[in-house]
Amino acid sequence: MQIGPYTLKNRLVVAPMAGVTDRPFRMLCKRMGAGMAVSEMITSNKALWGTAKTLRRADHQGEAEPISVQIAGADPEQMALAARVNVEQGAQIIDINMGCPAKKVCNVAAGSALLRDEALVGRILEAVVKAVDVPVTLKTRTGWSRDNRNALRIAKLAESCGIAALALHGRTREDLYRGDAEYDTIRQVKAALTIPVIANGDIDSPAKARHVLDATGADAIMIGRAAQGRPWIFREIQHYLDTGETLPAPKIAEVREVLLDHLDELYAFYGEYSGCRVARKHIAWYTKGLRGSNDFRQTMYALESTTGQKAAVALYLDRLAEASERLEYIEADENDNHAE
Incomplete structure (x- = not known):
């Protein structure tokens, strides 16, 4: 898999997810086998660049290459400037967000809302590609709505504008995350x-990965979403693609080490108060x-210190390890909601 001058070690990419793909999570997924991880989207609104949230999103210290940074906005000049600034800060690939279905993004005509205006899409793509000397990629959806699928036109436009690779989520903005992904459209x-095309949507197991490819x-x-709380999915998928065999579930002792290390990274990155949340x-x-x-989480949500939180996690996993060597999923948990 080649994006500009960068040869990825495999064909597995971590999707950009707001509030999830921060530096600790990206680095963890890369250690677990992902070939590339795209950052949380950074707004092109210059007024927000100095906020703590944006500064954290632009932090790539110690991260394995290539460093891909996603930018979001609806103004070609602002997007071009955002691309240049992020390249100056270490971005090696710029990714343009035209796939986010969130209302707060679409309400400002960014993300997947852009799919309603193909002429504007073209102006944004041209402006960003011309603004930087690094590869520019595009993340998009199959269209604005089921009655307005224009992925093929957008894709051809992107290629003509010099986009180096296209990631396509197999749903429209209207679908959000409901229904089955449209692999036929991809x-x-x-x-x-x-140009390279990256398939996105509903890939949640090694067998599904093989099927989608x-x-x-x-x-x-x-x-x-399938990597949330399961970063070893990249290792599992790569092993299956290489051998056709399914790896056993990870040992609880390994999960304990991975999770506690992840917590330490989050605490160091966000600080005591925000890190805990x-x-x-x-x-x-x-x-x-x-x-x-379920019972463990309700207790854990009430803890206000990183020390107490980490100790509770360690104790819970130690008790699980006493009953089983490997992870065993036995509860549906449909009604559980996490807290921040």
């Missing part, structure tokens, strides 16, 4: 382009479906 787009002909796959959702994802996890 296949049609891939067949029409010469075969069904779409995509050059790579992008994994988002950001960690809650990650702990919820790691423990979802495990024995006794």
